Amino acid sequence: MENNLITNWDSFLAPYEQAVEELKIKLKGIRKQYREVNSHAPIEFITGRIKTKESILEKAEIRGIALDRLEEDIEDIAGIRIMCQFVEDIHEVVRLLRARNDLHIIIERDYITHKKESGYRSYHLVIEYPVQRIGGEKIVMCEVQIRTLAMNFWATIEHTLNYKYQGEYPQVLHDRLIRAAEAAFLLDTEMSEIREEIMEANYFFSDKKKNVN
Numbered sequence: 011m012e013n014n015l016i017t018n019w020d021s022f023l024a025p026y027e028q029a030v031e032e033l034k035i036k037l038k039g040i041r042k043q044y045r046e047v048n049s050h051a052p053i054e055f056i057t058g059r060i061k062t063k064e065s066i067l068e069k070a071e072i073r074g075i076a077l078d079r080l081e082e083d084i085e086d087i088a089g090i091r092i093m094c095q096f097v098e099d100i101h102e103v104v105r106l107l108r109a110r111n112d113l114h115i116i117i118e119r120d121y122i123t124h125k126k127e128s129g130y131r132s133y134h135l136v137i138e139y140p141v142q143r144i145g146g147e148k149i150v151m152c153e154v155q156i157r158t159l160a161m162n163f164w165a166t167i168e169h170t171l172n173y174k175y176q177g178e179y180p181q182v183l184h185d186r187l188i189r190a191a192e193a194a195f196l197l198d199t200e201m202s203e204i205r206e207e208i209m210e211a212n213y214f215f216s217d218k219k220k221n222v223n
């Protein structure tokens with residue numbers, strides 16, 4: 011990495027931004043293909059972001075990462091989040107990503123089977139993704155988080171609270187968050203049970219929408 015990194019954050023972050031934009035388009039393409047054949051799409055919606063300079067520096071400091079090792083040691087400078095209706099969809103998305111030849115999965119972390127102590131559940135992949143730059147190809151790392159809507163609801167609320175409490179929650183709030191995580195897990199389990207019904211309803215709505223358009 012160049013010595014001018016600290017003074018040139020825009021050019022440092024540009025390939026990551028390109029990776030996020032391209033991956034979002036490709037993932038939306040997957041969703042579109044399922045919908046074209048009137049099949050249940052395992053992807054509900056996708057978000058993406060680039061870590062800010064401040065957040066990268068904060069993470070580097072907390073983890074003791076040298077400034078010339080940011081590219082190698084910070085896996086989530088580029089981040090993609092894929093939201094799914096059902097837990098089964100998460101596994102389908104992982105299968106689809108494993109089969110692609112435009113990216114390479116280097117790490118898989120299954121926080122669904124092994125939820126975090128906080129109650130956090132999600133399936134994480136760290137991928138290497140090549141972006142074509144005018145100076146040639148550059149391979150960047152990107153963290154892909156795959157979750158159900160219920161997992162996302164819990165994680166979003168917990169993440170917001172974390173800003174306020176920095177993980178040092180009062181006991182009552184801690185207990186509530188653990189209970190809420192359990193409720194989200196139960197919701198996912200119930201939704202999986204009635205998945206067939208919901209999928210039929212989805213087809214019905216998509217047919218109706220087609221008739222309206």
Ligand code: 0O2
Pocket residue numbers: 086119126128129130134164165166168169
């Ligand atoms: P942000 O703002 O979302 O980018 P480790 O701590 O070493 O076990 P590491 O390297 O932090 O693991 O990676 P991990 O745990 O696989 O993924 C980190 C990211 O997952 C976080 O990014 C969050 O987005 C999400 N995450 C992990 N644990 C929790 C949790 O308990 N609650 C919530 N809400 N999200 C979580 P950042 O960089 O922390 O934050």
